[in-house]
Amino acid sequence: MALREAREIAGLTQAQLAERVGTSQATISAYENGTKQPSVATLSRLLAAAGARLTVTAAEQAVREPSAAQLKRTARSLADVLALAEALPVRHRAALGYPRLQSQ
Numbered sequence: 095m096a097l098r099e100a101r102e103i104a105g106l107t108q109a110q111l112a113e114r115v116g117t118s119q120a121t122i123s124a125y126e127n128g129t130k131q132p133s134v135a136t137l138s139r140l141l142a143a144a145g146a147r148l149t150v151t152a153a154e155q156a157v158r159e160p161s162a163a164q165l166k167r168t169a170r171s172l173a174d175v176l177a178l179a180e181a182l183p184v185r186h187r188a189a190l191g192y193p194r195l196q197s198q
Contacts, residue, residue: 097137098126100146114143 098181099109101122108122124130125140132140160168 096146096148097122097132097144100141100144101126102146103146106144111140111144115140162183 101108106114107119108126109119111184112119112122122140123132125132125137134148141148
């Protein structure tokens with residue numbers, strides 16, 4: 095969370111940072127919580143407003159693209175999950191039913 099760290103180090107609230115860059119506090123919150131992804135240019139502008147700078151460093155490990163076989167397996171799993179979800183009833187029963195237990 096580079097944005098949150100930069101904002102906190104600068105001693106700014108989300109609202110103060112938002113005012114500096116001309117956006118809303120809710121947008122800053124969404125960026126910090128990961129529910130919304132800023133563009134590189136936007137992130138750079140946000141960090142600059144907090145007195146920080148966006149830098150690029152080499153990764154410790156190269157990013158690996160999944161193979162065609164892995165993508166196919168994942169797609170098949172997703173299709174199975176979606177088929178199962180479609181098979182579930184849409185409406186719930188008014189009363190819960192319990193299976194009868196047989197005495198031994």
